[in-house]
Amino acid sequence: MSTEQDNEPKQTRGAYADGPRLLADIGATHARFALETAPGALREAEVLRCDDFSGIVPLLRAYLSRHPVGQIKHAAFALANPISGDLIRMTNRDWQFSTEEVRRALGLQTLLIVNDFTALAMALPGFGPKDLMQIGGGVAQSNAVAGVLGPGTGLGVSGVIPTVDGYITLGSEGGHVNFAPADEREFAILQYAWREWPHVSNERLISGPGLELIHRALAQRNDVSAPPRTAAEIVSAALEHKDPLCLEVLECFAGMLGGAAANLAVTLGAFGGIFIGGGIVPRIADWFATSPFRARFEAKGRFTEYLAQIPTFVIMTPSPTIYGVGTILSEHLRGRSGAGTLMERVQHLQNELSPAEQRVAALVLEHPRKVLSEPIAEIARLADVSQPTVIRFCRSLGFSGLADFKLKFAGSLTGTIPVRHSQVRMTDSTHDLSAKVIDNTVSAILRFRDQMDVNSIDRAIEVLRRAKRVEFYAMGNSRVVALDGQHKFFRFRIPASSYGDSHLFTLAAELLGPGDVVIAISTSGQLPELLAAVDKARAAGAEVIAITSSKSSLAKKATVCLAVDHSEDSTTFLSMISRILQLLLIDIMAVGISLGAHGEAALGPEAERKRMLISHLDI
Numbered sequence: 001m002s003t004e005q006d007n008e009p010k011q012t013r014g015a016y017a018d019g020p021r022l023l024a025d026i027g028a029t030h031a032r033f034a035l036e037t038a039p040g041a042l043r044e045a046e047v048l049r050c051d052d053f054s055g056i057v058p059l060l061r062a063y064l065s066r067h068p069v070g071q072i073k074h075a076a077f078a079l080a081n082p083i084s085g086d087l088i089r090m091t092n093r094d095w096q097f098s099t100e101e102v103r104r105a106l107g108l109q110t111l112l113i114v115n116d117f118t119a120l121a122m123a124l125p126g127f128g129p130k131d132l133m134q135i136g137g138g139v140a141q142s143n144a145v146a147g148v149l150g151p152g153t154g155l156g157v158s159g160v161i162p163t164v165d166g167y168i169t170l171g172s173e174g175g176h177v178n179f180a181p182a183d184e185r186e187f188a189i190l191q192y193a194w195r196e197w198p199h200v201s202n203e204r205l206i207s208g209p210g211l212e213l214i215h216r217a218l219a220q221r222n223d224v225s226a227p228p229r230t231a232a233e234i235v236s237a238a239l240e241h242k243d244p245l246c247l248e249v250l251e252c253f254a255g256m257l258g259g260a261a262a263n264l265a266v267t268l269g270a271f272g273g274i275f276i277g278g279g280i281v282p283r284i285a286d287w288f289a290t291s292p293f294r295a296r297f298e299a300k301g302r303f304t305e306y307l308a309q310i311p312t313f314v315i316m317t318p319s320p321t322i323y324g325v326g327t328i329l330s331e332h333l334r335g336r337s338g339a340g341t342l343m344e345r346v347q348h349l350q351n352e353l354s355p356a357e358q359r360v361a362a363l364v365l366e367h368p369r370k371v372l373s374e375p376i377a378e379i380a381r382l383a384d385v386s387q388p389t390v391i392r393f394c395r396s397l398g399f400s401g402l403a404d405f406k407l408k409f410a411g412s413l414t415g416t417i418p419v420r421h422s423q424v425r426m427t428d429s430t431h432d433l434s435a436k437v438i439d440n441t442v443s444a445i446l447r448f449r450d451q452m453d454v455n456s457i458d459r460a461i462e463v464l465r466r467a468k469r470v471e472f473y474a475m476g477n478s479r480v481v482a483l484d485g486q487h488k489f490f491r492f493r494i495p496a497s498s499y500g501d502s503h504l505f506t507l508a509a510e511l512l513g514p515g516d517v518v519i520a521i522s523t524s525g526q527l528p529e530l531l532a533a534v535d536k537a538r539a540a541g542a543e544v545i546a547i548t549s550s551k552s553s554l555a556k557k558a559t560v561c562l563a564v565d566h567s568e569d570s571t572t573f574l575s576m577i578s579r580i581l582q583l584l585l586i587d588i589m590a591v592g593i594s595l596g597a598h599g600e601a602a603l604g605p606e607a608e609r610k611r612m613l614i615s616h617l618d619i
Helices: 056-066 099-106 116-126 184-194 208-221 231-241 244-268 281-288 293-298 301-308 320-335 342-352 355-366 368-373 376-383 387-396 402-414 430-451 454-465 476-491 502-510 528-539 553-557 577-595 605-615
Strands: 021-026 030-038 041-049 074-079 087-089 096-098 110-115 132-135 146-151 155-163 166-169 274-276 312-315 469-474 496-499 516-521 543-548 560-563
Touching (some): 056 099, 074 320, 110 116, 110 320, 116 146, 116 155, 116 166, 116 320, 146 244, 184 208, 184 244, 208 244, 244 274, 342 355, 355 368, 387 402, 454 560, 454 577, 469 476, 476 496, 476 516, 476 577, 543 553
Parallel strands (some): 021 074, 274 312, 469 516
Antiparallel strands (some): 021 030, 132 312, 155 166
């Protein structure tokens, strides 16, 4: 799967203005590192053994000490691990760490940690023919879904979905689906595996440890006396010494992988292709090309012709995950570039564009009104680029096309609210820092207004209008928001209380019942004590409204989530804007309760009650 690019390779794009970025792919056995100096331009690549280090911070410091380049500002790591929240417990190592603590320890401004196959999926669109070996027939369709899986220490599975302005990757644990045998021999292997585990997933067999299990199972089935062998020894004995048992192991392994790849292809509709990565198959690619893999991939009964159209590839480029994690980091930094107006954003991102796209950017910066007024053909002529390059420039900035870009650009030039986000600096005067704090807050509120989920607010208001009692649970910086909510609701004659102690709100949750409502407030949404209290409240029959990040564990547990996805550097600054957005949601719910969920006119005695409630609101 590939995307149309300008003639200039990625390596010729401008260097990052804020210095090189640290990228890593950290597995159970090895950690692969590189410094990215420009989009797709890697240097100082090195592989370290994880066993040589006591934890992730010593590992990272060891690499940086070998390649001193000054203070690194941005980093992104891929882990062979599910990623959920700040605390990471590695599956295949006894390492446990906080992402935020690692960021602080290394003095980074940005640290992203993603699943390794999510990163590998993000790398797929950038692969060209030299990076891949095709196995069998089929032709990849453009702008189509692609799937990726790869056996190594485990079995990683993911996919990538094209959109109008980029790609979406799937966070998947598809390696843990049930293994399905295709013949009597594979059923015998499954029966052997059942002796060790009641649930046998694909990962148990289609992996390095799986090769060793298949070897033991076939030795018993064939009544062959064979010494125990590691995965590497099995591969060596099969390919170098033509050991019959080890060759049969590899054939079984390739067939099982073909079946798993076919299942992924029909599940995703992956007409962009199925890509095989991981640490095993690329090393045996020449043998794999003649293995049972492709025949098994197409052996799908009525869907044989369907799968014959889908190409399969082995990823041959070294350290492909590094490129994917670099792309994810770049997209993240573009989304929070710090440029308030679109003109500033174009200027800030100029060095990350291809040379052809940079010519379009220069035209935008030098002649903004002309870009607004001219058609695409004239813009392309003035910038000395093709019309598709103009479209790619717009998409690089996150827009669907030229029309979308012009609409936002016009508002940026002529908008009536000239507020923008600006970084407060140590050298700022009192006047400047005051203006920046206010501007940053107003800017965040306007973004919050535009992204607000009105349906969730309607649901929350309806839940509260039925409530017999409301309790607010919050800790730390969110405590003041809970107290504000308690005071407002209590003045509305709604029984309300607030708890900021984890022990107390856990006890209080056990006393709740149907008709009661908990409003849980947390910026991160990951506090274990708060999550436990919410579980108890839900178990008691109460409903829960969460004011938190939409991706958090708290959001998943709540009846209704009112999302506050504003991010702040809480290590350097107090969390101010998130608190203000949380307070706004309390005010919105309070006004909604007063006026009715849909603002219908109050009639009869109810009108007097509503007037009383509104009198308590300073709006």
